[in-house]
Amino acid sequence: MIKKILIANRGEIACRIIRACNEMSIKAVAVYSDVDVDSPHVLMADQAVNIGSANPSESYLNFDKIINAAKETGADAIHPGYGFLSENGAFAQYVKESDLIFIGPEADTIKSMGDKAESKQMMFEAGVPTIPGSDGELVGNIDSIARDIGYPLMVKAAAGGGGKGMRVVRNEGELDSSIEAAKNEARNSFGNDTLILEKFLDNPRHIEVQILGDKNGNIVHLYERECSIQRRHQKIIEESPSPAITNKFRKKMGEAAVKAAKAANYSNAGTVEFLYQEGEFYFLEMNTRLQVEHGVTEMVCGIDIVKWQIRVAQGESLTFSQKDIKQRGHSIECRIYAEDPSRGFLPTPGFIRKMILPEGPGVRNDVGVSEAQEITSSYDPLLAKLVVWDSDRGSAIQRMDLALSNFVILGLITNQPFLRDIMKNESFQKASFSTNFIDENFKDWDFPALDPQVLALALLSSKASQAQISSSAESYSPWSNNRGWRQGV
Amino acid sequence: MIKKILIANRGEIACRIIRACNEMSIKAVAVYSDVDVDSPHVLMADQAVNIGSANPSESYLNFDKIINAAKETGADAIHPGYGFLSENGAFAQYVKESDLIFIGPEADTIKSMGDKAESKQMMFEAGVPTIPGSDGELVGNIDSIARDIGYPLMVKAAAGGGGKGMRVVRNEGELDSSIEAAKNEARNSFGNDTLILEKFLDNPRHIEVQILGDKNGNIVHLYERECSIQRRHQKIIEESPSPAITNKFRKKMGEAAVKAAKAANYSNAGTVEFLYQEGEFYFLEMNTRLQVEHGVTEMVCGIDIVKWQIRVAQGESLTFSQKDIKQRGHSIECRIYAEDPSRGFLPTPGFIRKMILPEGPGVRNDVGVSEAQEITSSYDPLLAKLVVWDSDRGSAIQRMDLALSNFVILGLITNQPFLRDIMKNESFQKASFSTNFIDENFKDWDFPALDPQVLALALLSSKASQAQISSSAESYSPWSNNRGWRQGV
Amino acid sequence: MDKITLGSNSYMSKLRRSGSEFTLSVNGETFAGTYSKKSNGAIEVSMNDTNSIGFSEKNGNEIYVFLNGVNYVLKRESGVLKDNAFEEESRDTVLSPITGKLLDKKVESGDLVSKGDVVVILEAMKMEHRLKAPRDGKLSKLTLAQIGDQIKEGELMFELEEE
């Protein structure tokens, strides 16, 4: 049985995992970089260890510092959260070799799923739908390969990334010139002009399925999440169930995800991401870790995913099977980011001068920051996840809008006003959207014109009290010596 | 369709109802007494009307002031919450005669259920188990009546109340002297020595069933709540489901409650309270209103009781039937009171200098107070209801203990430390308790001996900043003129 | 020397600070520790190899503390001499345990009362509180407040003549 877990992460997800540990009577060890000394995850943990400077490679990404902190504090397991080392197969292996339990799938699984080509091939062989394409290097009769895949399609540099060497081909007439252009661009960008062809989905939804497996071969899915509302290819609003699919289709996707997980010999929590368009779905990738948006699944299925991660990591079997898992009602998550939606979602560091969270029935706050905290530019700008549940999608949207309107945060620009506008958007309310939703509906979003009352209130404001402004950096800190820290019993 | 609701209440339940209105796009009108001018329910509402002085009979209990406020603001319905006018049949009738919708059952139902003898008789006739007794005035062969009921039994003044003229009779030998004593006491106290005999339950549980009915004759139950943890006959901890009963028994109680509600021609939300002992349950009373502890049922059944109260009040039919209602997981509520558990639960007014609410998965805060608020001695000392949900009772207890331990409230004595001790109590954890639980386990409860760290922190404290101490009473208030108040759009 | 009281326990305490260090004496025992203030107003205390973070505010003779998951309201008497610190409350004097309203006076000044007799009834937060005679005796003092008047916690309600 696990007695003490080191959480190799920070922010809201570290807090989330510490809570689960506390509730399971497991001690929680936080690690923190210099700038995070007063962060909530440090204050919530039973012990905390300073692991270096703000630069992630010297702290949250540093294998040895994390393993050493675990050894020093007598932890017997490491939970990587999401991001940082969570999908690093070498780290998972190193944890195991250090005689610690890695709370996640096996290192080999992480590695295979991390290689996009290998994972796609594995899923294709397992019979999971993948995006039709030229199956490797484009040779032979290109016209006929293209016809087999069907238009529109995408020509891509095999070595590519970042949109370079990529062309959408709408019809046969565009094929030759697009291949020529992509080839040139690929040669110039990557020194390699190998191309592949793939079906192009111009209006897809991003729908993913939550997977949970134990070490005894039991794998279930916890149904799907709709994650199409994205900006810059990053999700900002997620919900469960997806309003786009029927129950029959839902079952089919769930079964495909379980098939994918079985093919990958999966244990612990994971997510199979699909693209969905016009009644077809295609494997996109598998995330071998806890997902940011796991909360909406927990609300709808009534299963605590983090607690189950810990249980299966210590060898326990799932106590339920697929037929026991039921979706109930509807859950939506909004990610509250320190970013400016009127300027391309630029991150906006600052100092949280005041924060009041929404409360009430069906409202869940997963928060990683607190009042009087400096939000630095060192890390991801995610401040909090606001999750609501209600009996149906319409009610959940209204609950979310009310909760957002009760979310007070002063001291930095956040996407809160933007999220409220999305809740009021008709296409969102009708669930008629794809991953292009933000571009199509909010391309030139600006903050609203000001009511004179706002200006009056602004000009009536007084300076914050000195206490709130004072920086925490100068205060005496027991952690600066890299000492362990224990909260009294 | 209801467009605007006046909430004839204050505190957390007024806030709860205002939230439901907001989510249903219904305008909410708050009423408030002079001392409540800065209370959260006033600030949350779309409009607020001052209805008089702190004395309830001049404000929250005053029929005309409330009806006038509804008329002035153009409200079309009144929600009474719990307490105050919620079980006043004459008020319900007055609301109806004023051409307003009363959000609750019919006035006649409220009146019959408010008369303890009438309601018991009605339930007995409907075939709902009632506590065996002498069915009215005690005449004839008392010994044989007593033998029929069985010992222990209770002799009670028919006109009684407050424990006067009441004797527990353990065996036949005590009968005559107890009757004599009760008679004298009854005569002295009430000028009426009529007695009744009733079976005495020495170790009962208080289990109640939530009822929901529409105006079209559909009545369902939302299963039971266990409410045995009481001090001074007032609940402080409630949970659902009850850990005391089997599923078969649960069904039986639910059916009895529906039978009771049908006998009373019930619509809207209500609660049938039972006493349970040794495999038998007995009708205690019916509460014809929303219950304080409705939240635990909402968490377990996934049904928003307040929203349904509003829907059925405007004539909508229930969209689900009994078979659709399922209990899932376990929910516990702790009532956070301004009271001193070391001094007989005396109320402890004060000023809330700091309040930080617990957050995270499965945690719900129903709060009626805020930081920098004066808690006066004018009203009930309930500050907040902390509700948690988890997959099973053991996990829910651990979640509640963690949530309580994250509930910061400075400035007045609360029962928070006492509630934490209950969560750690073995009998509570084993669900082995009756309504005598507090007396049996915490009769001489005292605050814990202090760790030197607490004393150090106490002596390191500094005075609160002036801003926090300043009273709100002197500030300019737009409400003092009894004007309506509108929050900007 | 301060006398700090919580429930039925009292602690003769003294704290001396020097920079971020302090010495605490409690009922004769001495502890050394360090402390620091956090940006959110919390205070971190390090004592006996244990670090804890909590909140603490004082107001008049009350100190409010949150530490390790428990909220405390402590009473403080400053400058108390150690000798008379633990004196018992008199059985002859009855103070109001609450802030509330005077609902009724059941006897008059000078009356004889028996142990358990109700002398005054107070009301706060919708509940009645009956203050009873702690022993048999003669009522030498009774509150001059009128029925309906506000009463403060700690206000003298009545006194019995000395035995």
Add this chain to the structure above:
Amino acid sequence: MDKITLGSNSYMSKLRRSGSEFTLSVNGETFAGTYSKKSNGAIEVSMNDTNSIGFSEKNGNEIYVFLNGVNYVLKRESGVLKDNAFEEESRDTVLSPITGKLLDKKVESGDLVSKGDVVVILEAMKMEHRLKAPRDGKLSKLTLAQIGDQIKEGELMFELEEE
């Protein structure tokens, strides 16, 4: 007269208080209202028959406001003369839009650049931000910061020679 800016909108505003009353002028229009401070630090504003309660704090040239369910960060320029208040930002000067780290400089001072050419790359919160030349021209100034150095929002990154 203050110039208050949010997003692409600016407001020439002036507020005069007298007791609990105030007069607000916005872009030439005038409003009368009253206000009061609440015990929890909130401010209630009454204008145009509407009462609203919100929070407001200022810090340097920023004002943070929460009102009617929306959080705002407003920029304030004090004592602005009305005439030059709406002057456009120069297309010749590029400031850092974020606080972050200098990741790379793609050209050197004095180089010729074409519109859209990346000049410097910044990093904040794990994301890259590419600052591009707003027009063709010659780079007359380039930040002296070294790669890896911290950059503040509003710091001059580069300047193009006048046309």
